[in-house]
Every structure is written in structure tokens, then in C-alpha cells.
Amino acid sequence: NAGVTQTPKFQVLKTGQSMTLQCAQDMNHNSMYWYRQDPGMGLRLIYYSASEGTTDKGEVPNGYNVSRLNKREFSLRLESAAPSQTSVYFCASYWNGYTFGSGTRLTVV
């Protein structure tokens, strides 16, 4: 039982490049989330999906887009990466408690 799987684990981008962070869960959870974690800022919600086919903005959505491809998968896309998006990104799913992935450490230079 893998839980929540995120890929890649590490990524370095140049300013202006695009990329998609992948997330998949095998627990049949309806709700999925993307958070970013920055020193001194804690965890902040970027986007979430309460169910397949729906997505909503969180606290810091600017510069990101998401796709809930199916019940298992929820991807986060950076269309034009900026240094301010250097962070650790966590995907999570929820059913009677949150389960987090191991994170993607992204550096934008």
C-alpha cells in the first residue's frame, strides 16, 4: 500500500521553464491537496480538489494550475517558473485524516 506518491523528488528549473508535478494516491480518497512549505511560512495550501472533476484555489494559487485527471491523480503545473516558487511541494489526500506524500524539492534558478 503506497499511500500518496509524488514525482519527481527533486527538480531544478530555469526561470521561465514549465513543469508538472505528479501525485497519485491508491487509497480511493475523494479529496486531494497541494501544499508548499517554506521556511518560516509553514505549510500553505495552493489548490485542492474535493472530488474528481472539481478543483478550487487555496491560499497561494497564483502561478500554478492543477488537473484532477481521475480519482487517483492530481497534478500541479508551473507554466512559467519563477525563483519565488522555489519550495518543497507536498501532495496530500484526505479521508478521516490527511496522508501526505514525501514531497518534491523544487529549485528555480
Added chain:
Amino acid sequence: KQEVTQIPAALSVPEGENLVLNCSFTDSAIYNLQWFRQDPGKGLTSLLLIQSSQREQTSGRLNASLDKSSGRSTLYIAASQPGDSATYLCAVLPSNFGNEKLTFGTGTRLTIIP
């Protein structure tokens, strides 16, 4: 807006001691509260989940309590070990369904001294 505070931000104790980590929240309309640990460079591991109707939950050497009316939760760690060194985060879920977004505290960094 819900605010979650964890004090102290950092704590160092000798191995073997019992310790308490604190979490306070401003809005008592919560559905549940969850404690996590995070090791450096790693993801969040769920430790305990307390539903709003519960007063406490226990798992091994860990005991979490919840006093919803006063907006407080504590995580008690018994007989601490060096492997307990990590950052501990509490997070609350609001009681309005369809809005299942956690609000996190900023964490307590715990160091157990061998």
C-alpha cells in the same frame, strides 16, 4: 480566520524525560485535529488524529488531548528517545464539510539529547 499556534518553537530535553508539546487554535468550530511529525528533508507522518467529540487519543508512547472549548491540544511524549527528534506539527480541520482544508501550526522542533 483560523490561526494555529505552537509554543515553544524549539525544545531540547535529555533522553528519557517525559515532555508536552502545545497547540492552540482560535476557532473552536473544528472537525478534527491531527498531529504530524516531520523529519528533516522528509514528508509529514501522521501521528494521531482526534475527532472533535473525543478528548484524547493514544498510540504507544504518544498521547494527544483535545480541549475544544479552550482551543488547545497537547501532545505528550513519554520516555523520550533520540529517535523522537523531529519537528512536530498540529493541524486543525474546520467543521464545515466540503471545505476540508487544514490549517497548520508552524511547528515545534524537538531535540532529544542522548
